[in-house]
Amino acid sequence: MLYKKFVAFLLAVVVPLILLSCENKTLKFADVDSARLLNAAATPAEWLSYGGTYDEQRHSALDQINISNVSQLGVAWTYDLATARGVESTPLVVDGVMYVTSAWSIVYALDAKTGQELWVYDPGVDKAVGAKACCDVVNRGVAVWKGMIYVGVIDGRLEALDAETGTLIWSKVTVDQSKPYTITGAPRVVKGNVLIGNGGAELGVRGYLSAYAADNGDLVWRFYTVPNPNKQPDGAVSDDALREVGNLTWGDEGAWTTDGGGGTVWDSIVYDNVNDNIIFGVGNGSPWNRDIRDTGKGDNLFLSSIVAVDATTGIYKWHFQTTPGDNWDYTATQTIILADLPLGEDGAARRVAMQAPKNGFFYVLDATSGDFISGNAFVPQNWAEGLDENGRPIEKPEARYSATPYMQNPGALGAHNWQPMAFNPDLGLAYIPAQEIPDFYAKDENFGERLQNWNTGTNLVAGLPINLDLATAMALRATLKGRLIAWDPSTQTPRWTVEHSNAWNGGVLSTAGGIVFQGRLEGEFAAYNAATGEKLWSRDVKSGAASGPGTYAIDGEQYITITTGWGSAYALAGGSAYDQPVPPIVGKVVTFKLNGKADIPDPQLVLPPRNPKTAQFGDNALIETGFNLYHYNCRVCHGPLAISSGVLPDLRWSETTADAVAWQTIVLGGALAGNGMVAFDNVLSEDDAEAIRAYVVKQAHEGAALEAEAAALMATDAAAM
Numbered sequence: 250m251l252y253k254k255f256v257a258f259l260l261a262v263v264v265p266l267i268l269l270s271c272e273n274k275t276l277k278f279a280d281v282d283s284a285r286l287l288n289a290a291a292t293p294a295e296w297l298s299y300g301g302t303y304d305e306q307r308h309s310a311l312d313q314i315n316i317s318n319v320s321q322l323g324v325a326w327t328y329d330l331a332t333a334r335g336v337e338s339t340p341l342v343v344d345g346v347m348y349v350t351s352a353w354s355i356v357y358a359l360d361a362k363t364g365q366e367l368w369v370y371d372p373g374v375d376k377a378v379g380a381k382a383c384c385d386v387v388n389r390g391v392a393v394w395k396g397m398i399y400v401g402v403i404d405g406r407l408e409a410l411d412a413e414t415g416t417l418i419w420s421k422v423t424v425d426q427s428k429p430y431t432i433t434g435a436p437r438v439v440k441g442n443v444l445i446g447n448g449g450a451e452l453g454v455r456g457y458l459s460a461y462a463a464d465n466g467d468l469v470w471r472f473y474t475v476p477n478p479n480k481q482p483d484g485a486v487s488d489d490a491l492r493e494v495g496n497l498t499w500g501d502e503g504a505w506t507t508d509g510g511g512g513t514v515w516d517s518i519v520y521d522n523v524n525d526n527i528i529f530g531v532g533n534g535s536p537w538n539r540d541i542r543d544t545g546k547g548d549n550l551f552l553s554s555i556v557a558v559d560a561t562t563g564i565y566k567w568h569f570q571t572t573p574g575d576n577w578d579y580t581a582t583q584t585i586i587l588a589d590l591p592l593g594e595d596g597a598a599r600r601v602a603m604q605a606p607k608n609g610f611f612y613v614l615d616a617t618s619g620d621f622i623s624g625n626a627f628v629p630q631n632w633a634e635g636l637d638e639n640g641r642p643i644e645k646p647e648a649r650y651s652a653t654p655y656m657q658n659p660g661a662l663g664a665h666n667w668q669p670m671a672f673n674p675d676l677g678l679a680y681i682p683a684q685e686i687p688d689f690y691a692k693d694e695n696f697g698e699r700l701q702n703w704n705t706g707t708n709l710v711a712g713l714p715i716n717l718d719l720a721t722a723m724a725l726r727a728t729l730k731g732r733l734i735a736w737d738p739s740t741q742t743p744r745w746t747v748e749h750s751n752a753w754n755g756g757v758l759s760t761a762g763g764i765v766f767q768g769r770l771e772g773e774f775a776a777y778n779a780a781t782g783e784k785l786w787s788r789d790v791k792s793g794a795a796s797g798p799g800t801y802a803i804d805g806e807q808y809i810t811i812t813t814g815w816g817s818a819y820a821l822a823g824g825s826a827y828d829q830p831v832p833p834i835v836g837k838v839v840t841f842k843l844n845g846k847a848d849i850p851d852p853q854l855v856l857p858p859r860n861p862k863t864a865q866f867g868d869n870a871l872i873e874t875g876f877n878l879y880h881y882n883c884r885v886c887h888g889p890l891a892i893s894s895g896v897l898p899d900l901r902w903s904e905t906t907a908d909a910v911a912w913q914t915i916v917l918g919g920a921l922a923g924n925g926m927v928a929f930d931n932v933l934s935e936d937d938a939e940a941i942r943a944y945v946v947k948q949a950h951e952g953a954a955l956e957a958e959a960a961a962l963m964a965t966d967a968a969a970m
């Protein structure tokens with residue numbers, strides 16, 4: 250009897266009390282649910298997800314900072330991110346707290362008003378994983394949901410942290426860690442699932458997007474973007490789509506059957522709540538060269554595509570392929586923006602998805618069906634004559650390169666890369682951080698022989714001069730251009746363009762104050778009139794400023810924020826050869842407000858002496874062997890032509906070049922493996938290592954002479970002015 254009374258008491262009083270307290274429990278930190286995320290555009294004081302809202306327009310309704318007062322913008326605070334590697338993170342701001350990431354997937358919680366540190370979470374990545382990262386050990390940010398912070402870790406983990414303390418709640422390995430997978434992208438949370446993709450297609454992996462339950466990390470569904478190697482089902486939600494669509498576009502032979510095929514989902518993921526779809530961008534083929542990848546020469550779906558799936562189940566809805574049979578690393582992972590454009594009958598609103606992918610064409614698609622509405626080139630390009638009525642590129646035959654190099658624009662770094670694009674819905678303009686970085690493409694006749702790093706099926710020395718002279722260096726430099734383009738997606742034409750002096754510019758923020766904010770890798774952070782492109786304000790942030798800026802408000806005051814740092818794909822593997830190298834610079838969060846009076850501390854510059862450390866040695870044959878081996882094995886980290894941008898050591902000035910034994914201890918023996926300089930003894934012999942040293946030493950001597958020549962030229966120019 251007593252027992253029954255006790256149970257009745259439990260049921261009647263205690264249980265409802267517990268339930269009630271659960272329901273009413275308001276979290277102090279990151280108390281974010283679907284309602285808040287869906288309403289994000291109407292609550293611009295916060296920045297709740299990577300692109301600001303589910304539509305990822307990166308447009309804020311805040312207008313306290315506007316065209317008439319932006320000239321008074323000053324630094325409110327800075328915070329040191331303690332890394333000299335690349336920083337690409339967009340900070341989230343929730344309930345007064347900023348959650349931001351740095352290189353090596355380290356997460357920081359800061360007081361968003363003062364920059365004061367609340368906690369730091371370091372996932373403790375083994376630095377040897379850096380060898381798997383095609384494009385630096387960057388991270389683009391976190392997601393928030395019901396008191397938890399989610400981060401994708403560079404080694405393939407997805408982790409949930411307590412938003413208040415930064416303590417680890419759950420951790421899942423989302424990839425086969427024996428393969429060269431990495432994660433650099435920001436997770437998104439949709440309907441209680443954390444969505445995360447991965448990268449690695451330069452080295453050879455099979456791409457997919459996964460949904461994990463936000464509360465406990467259970468895998469809910471996984472969508473593979475390319476077929477299983479034997480075209481059998483995976484037991485995954487993508488099985489039907491691959492059987493009915495994807496598999497038919499792949500042959501049965503080629504490197505894809507062993508290398509994974511690529512198609513990684515490494516950046517854009519948006520939620521179209523109107524159609525209840527998740528729309529994501531899919532990356533390039535692995536290897537890049539389609540002839541080597543798939544002897545069947547098919548379109549290779551869903552490479553380089555925009556794919557829509559049901560937001561709850563992950564079941565395929567539609568796809569649009571930007572680059573059929575990708576052959577050039579033309580990813581379609583770039584920013585996807587959802588918007589209503591007046592493209593319906595009599596100017597009625599039509600819901601669209603927009604993207605400016607690497608291939609240089611701006612696409613407007615029907616968000617409901619994926620139908621192609623319109624497309625046009627936003628940079629000069631020489632790989633296609635244009636698009637046909639279905640949006641399929643009309644390829645130029647030369648673009649399907651042979652062993653003879655073809656200089657193509659865009660190159661593999663793309664006409665637009667990860668730097669976020671923005672859209673101002675009031676003006677109907679998209680703001681593209683566009684770039685012209687042509688590349689030489691040629692078939693790699695020795696594919697498969699050297700396998701530790703990039704494995705693209707293209708000749709990685711195509712077009713590169715074995716001997717360096719100033720005229721060639723300057724000619725190469727002159728081919729690189731960056732610009733900010735205000736693009737009218739309704740007419741597919743540019744409204745205005747700002748030309749930059751460096752190709753690799755920064756992500757964009759649009760605000761209702763009529764401003765577009767954009768940084769640049771050289772360190773300038775600027776505000777432009779959103780309607781005209783007139784520059785209204787700028788500030789040197791003393792480090793690379795390529796990340797997507799954000800904005801928020803606290804106590805009635807608007808802030809503009811950006812993460813800075815020096816690194817990323819361009820600095821490591823790309824344009825460094827043609828730029829002035831800079832020393833390592835520590836990344837920061839730099840936050841501005843009207844009349845802010847704080848300073849940005851000067852970077853601590855430690856430049857190694859730029860002189861050869863030993864005499865030249867080796868005959869031409871040895872140097873040519875070294876030139877080839879260097880570009881296949883070392884270029885992606887130490888820079889083309891052995892000229893580093895400063896993120897990783899410039900080998901030309903390294904003391905180890907003077908000592909063959911010390912050189913081999915590092916290069917073959919892995920003496921610095923714990924710092925990310927992995928051993929190459931599985932792909933290189935002692936003779937190979939010595940050939941690379943001979944080439945690097947030659948570059949040191951030529952480089953020192955070239956710098957003297959360039960300095961003299963600049964002095965003459967200055968005297969003439």
Ligand code: HEC
Pocket residue numbers: 379380381702879882883884885886887897898900903904905912915916921924925926927929941
């Ligand atoms: C995946 C990136 C990566 C690749 C590829 C790579 N390195 Fe490195 N390397 C590093 C990193 C990171 C360091 C800095 C290690 C440290 O700080 O201790 C480094 C340092 C070095 C150093 C020491 C330089 C000094 O004076 O401090 C040498 C020598 C070197 N690398 C040679 C090579 C050679 C030769 C190759 C090609 C066979 C190569 N590396 C390929 C990442 C790479």
